[in-house]
Amino acid sequence: MKIHEFQAKELFRNAGIPVPSGKLATNSTQTADGAKGLPGPPWVVKAQIHAGGRGKGGGVRVVNSIEEVRSATDEILSNPLITPQTGPSGQKVRQILIEEGLDIDREFYLGIVIDRKLASPVMIFSQAGGMEIEEISATHPELVLIEAIDIANGFMPYQARNLFYALKPMPDKGMLKELSVIMTRLYELFISKDCSLIEINPLVLTKAGSFIALDAKINFDDNALFRQKEIAKLHDPFEMDELEAEASRYNLNYIRLDGNIGAMVNGAGLAMATLDVIKLAGAEPANFLDVGGGASEEMVTNGLKIILRDDRVKAILINIFGGIMRCDVLARGVVKAAKEIEIKVPLIVRLEGTNVEEGREILKHSNLDFLVVKDIEEAASMVTKQVS
């Protein structure tokens, strides 16, 4: 789960990690009022959307007068913000963070992620802050410093020293303590809130001599939200596509794509491979929908309804290989959906696995018009036929 910058900064503030003073607003009157109560000018007007690359899309503006605060706010709110990560249609901005501008001496990157290969959290630190970490890794790998953290011991002071003393030029030695505290608190936040990623980019060293988190990005482990009730409340449904938001309410894993072949599959791997097959057959998938390992009849019904609400969909491919999920459950769900909502597009069904015979029987006796295919190859050629 992703959250907004202002929410992440609130968590930082509570954890004792320094952030610029700022106010959240939803219109230019509020940002102007907010600015008056903050140190400045300069101020920074920041669009609050989840997608990265906001600066490149014009969603982060440094301004020097209250009038500019107003106009920058109005401009940002008037059109969807298009960044390298939003896709071409952009993301509507609903909230603005207005912050004090800082006098910056140096910019750093500081982050924590889970390294799969090491099966441990790693602290990443770089003096090339402000650039994307992927870009630094590609162009200046020697500037990316990594400390693997043993989860039993936590982040240790020697690790902060390892990172600090590798900086060139080294900041004033007195800064080590401040940096070490920020790193330790950041790690404690990562663990206590079940984060999957924290990024401060940039972490700035001000001319006045303090480290401050100028930006803040936190992602959380969805699997841990059951024990992070306060974090779960930070979820912003407006950041999701309407159909994706609805799907998530039914515990369905739905991602909207650009094509016209709807797809419903059980299991993420098979779902991905099925989309690949659709594409190789010369068509474009309209969505990714994994109904999951143990989907119920109701989930299947809701999944099919969501696909059908997407009016770009010209045909639907259902590909189910039953394991923990049983084909009869799938079949009943499909039949139920077909009774509740008119299906005007061809429905290609491929069933295999646990209770496959019962599943096929249910479809056969439903009096509904399914194109039942026996394998992926046949499914692919049927898809091609539907789009040509």
Added chain:
Amino acid sequence: MGILVDENTKVVVQGITGREGTFHTKQMLAYGTNIVAGVTPGKGGEAVEGIPVLNRVRDAVDMYSANASCIFVPPPFASDAILEAADAGIGVIVCITEGIPTLDMIKTVKFVKKCGAVLIGPNTPGIISPGKTKVGIMPAYVHRQGDIGVISRSGTLTYEVVAQLTRAGFGQSTCIGLGGDPIVGTSFIDHLRWFQEDRETKGVVLIGEIGGSAEEEAAEYIEEELTKPVIAFIAGQTAPPGRRMGHAGAIISGGKGKAEDKIRALKDHGITVVLNLGQLGKATLRAFEHNEHIPKID
């Protein structure tokens, strides 16, 4: 032969009294799996499908010599169940549960390794040595006993691949799902090593997906260490970057974990890569049919 599990494996099912636990206990018994006991804390003394239910995994080891476990415990308690199995001396732990917090798994995997146990999963369909035993939830009927080892990061995709292998005339020595989570107990490389050592296994099919770098690492290992032929498939060739495709692990982020990079790495290391899932069986046939070490089944 085959790897990790065979007809001598004695299985304890943790969470046997739950809906999925009971259903798949029935399925495993029908396949011939030697399930010696079940464990559900507080329900000791009951029975499921004639299998005695115990309160502790330790009792399953002491009383019934269980040496493998199959876990169907809900996510908040699954980590505890894995640790209990490892501590009790279970050698092969298969955790079917999907949705365990990542930080729990980091601690758990570490402890399991310290105990010397092998953890398959979590979020896995399990492991099957066809004709001998199945410890997991895969539909058994698509499998046939044979010579091909199958390793995958996926569940249902593996069933699909196995079904195609069987149809093409190739049985399987052992099929393993590593699990779809970011942190799992074993890697492609672990199983490649075991398959290389296993006399029954004559070739390997590796099924990867976008995200992480496990396939790239496997590619390197295969070129250096494997004398047996390997065929690979990567799911997610058309996946958009930045979106998590179902599996917590399946995400292209920061330009890393792309299918095309994995496919290139595999090809560069001399491994046959099948691009179209629909063609996998046929491609395997082409690659293996003239291999004298890999006889076809009927």
